[in-house]
Amino acid sequence: MISSIYDSATLAAVLNAEPLTAADAKETPRDWVDGIWVAGEVYPLDPKATTDTLAVLANGTAAVTWSPKGEYCGGGHRTAVESQAGHWCAADTDSVTFGDDVRGVTRDWRQVTVWDANGYTETIVHDTLDEAKEAFGRESAEMSREWEEQEALMGDEETADSLLY
Template sequence: MITSSSSLAYLMNTHQPATAEDAAEGPLDWTGGLWVAGTLYDVDVTATTATTLALTDGPAIRFSPAGTYCGGKESGCEHVRNSAVAALAAHWTPADYEAWGDAEECEDDCRKATCGVIRDHRLVTVWDGDSFSETTPYDTVEAAKVAYAQGIEELTKMAAELDRHTHTNDD
C-alpha cells in the first residue's frame, strides 16, 4: 500500500523492470496510473514530469541521478538512511518533504513521539503524545505548506499551555 512518498520511493527503488522497454520508461509513461498489488494509484498528470512522479492522493517522488546528493534522511529519503554512498547512487526519493518535531521517532508509529508535523508533498501529518495522529491530503502543495505551518503553530501553542517541551529544528 502506498501511503507516503517514502513508500512510493521504496517501491520504485526495489522494482526490477521486466524488459529493456520497461527500464527505459519514466514518469511520463505512467500517467495512466500505477497498478500495485491489485490497487490502481492515479497519477497527477499536471504535477508529473520526466523526473517527478506525483500521485493524485498526495505522495510524490523525484529521480535523483547517480552522483547527485538526494538530501538524505533530512529530505525524507528513507532509502538511504545514513549512507552517503547510497545518497549519491541513482534512486527515487521524496520530491518535497519537510519535518518538524520528533519526526525521526515517528517511523512506524507517530503516537510514540512527543509531537510533530511532516509535510510530504501534499500530505500533512500532525501528531501529539496523546495518541492523536492525523494525515490530511491537500489539493495543492501551497495549501499543504500553510497547513504544515499551522500544525507547528498549534502544537507549539498547545505545548506552551500544557507546559510541555516541544522540539524545534534546533534540538
C-alpha cells in the first residue's frame, strides 16, 4: 500500500490505480490540481505545468506523463502487457551509479539526489527542470572524476603491493 508520494514512480502507481467510477475515469490531471489525497496527505499539482497528459507535483519532486495504449514508454514494467497498455509513467528522470551501486546521482523531475552506500544523501529540488538537468550533469561529472581518481589511486596501491611480494 502506498503511504506517500515521494517520487515519480509512486505518483504513477497512484494514477494507474483503477478509477472508482466512470466519471473518475474521464478525469485528467487538470481536474486534480488542488491535490491528490494519499493516506491523509494532500499532494497539490503544479497548475502551470500540469496538462491533460502530464501531472507535476507542485513541490517539483515528481512528474508523470501519459503513455497511450500501444506506445512503449521505456519504463521498467513487470510485463509487456503493462508496457503496451495506456498508463502513467515517470516523465523525466535520469540516474548514474558508480562501482556497483557504491555511489550515484539521480534526478527525478526537478529533484536531484547525490548519495553513497555509506548513508550520505543530499537532495535539492531545483526551481526549473533545466536547472535540475544542469545540476545532474555537474554532479555526475564531478562524481565521475572523483571515481576515476580513486580507481587510479587504488590501481597504484595494488601495483605497489604486488612489487612487495
